[in-house]
Amino acid sequence: MESNEIEITENLKNRYYIFFGCIVVLFIILTATFSIFPGKAFLYFLIFEGILAAIIVPLTIYAYSRNKWVTYALSEQKFMIIKPKKVRFEINWSEFDVIKFKLLGSEFGTLKGRKLERKTNTFKLKFLRGDDQIKEIKFGVLNRARARKLGEAIINYAKNMGKEIILKQRDIKLRNLDV
Numbered sequence: 001m002e003s004n005e006i007e008i009t010e011n012l013k014n015r016y017y018i019f020f021g022c023i024v025v026l027f028i029i030l031t032a033t034f035s036i037f038p039g040k041a042f043l044y045f046l047i048f049e050g051i052l053a054a055i056i057v058p059l060t061i062y063a064y065s066r067n068k069w070v071t072y073a074l075s076e077q078k079f080m081i082i083k084p085k086k087v088r089f090e091i092n093w094s095e096f097d098v099i100k101f102k103l104l105g106s107e108f109g110t111l112k113g114r115k116l117e118r119k120t121n122t123f124k125l126k127f128l129r130g131d132d133q134i135k136e137i138k139f140g141v142l143n144r145a146r147a148r149k150l151g152e153a154i155i156n157y158a159k160n161m162g163k164e165i166i167l168k169q170r171d172i173k174l175r176n177l178d179v
Contacts, residue, residue, distance in 0.1 A: 013069075016060060072150050078093065089139075091135055098129075123147075123150075
């Protein structure tokens with residue numbers, strides 16, 4: 001990590017622990033409920049539950065190993081989104097002139113009497129050179145404080161690099177962002 005680089009890491013393992021714990025509790029409740037049935041029906045239920053567990057557990061472990069964290073890295077050379085074992089997105093600041101920064105559902109502003117439709121703060125970034133779109137990325141950040149920090153960091157880095165920023169919004173007023 002360079003001295004002037006910002007890294008924001010989001011740890012997603014708690015989400016998988018909660019999901020896996022709910023599945024275990026559900027299996028315990030179902031086993032206790034179906035234990036009142038006669039022998040063969042209960043045996044068939046246990047076989048079904050074992051097959052279901054043999055499918056769900058490996059899929060959960062696989063999903064956890066692929067998505068246990070996400071790092072958003074901003075430096076003077078590039079902006080990257082890194083997941084375990086791969087770089088999900090990477091663009092150099094020299095490749096584009098304009099960023100279209102769109103925020104879909106967030107704590108950045110008011111929701112005008114509506115409940116928050118998403119628990120995540122979803123960003124949509126389009127990178128343009130002239131009128132041509134070079135790259136586009138859409139990603140969500142679960143933690144609102146990290147989302148605010150990331151949004152402000154992207155906008156500040158873009159301003160420091162001399163890039164034009166176009167803020168778009170959907171029923172959200174952006175505040176505390178001097179653009």
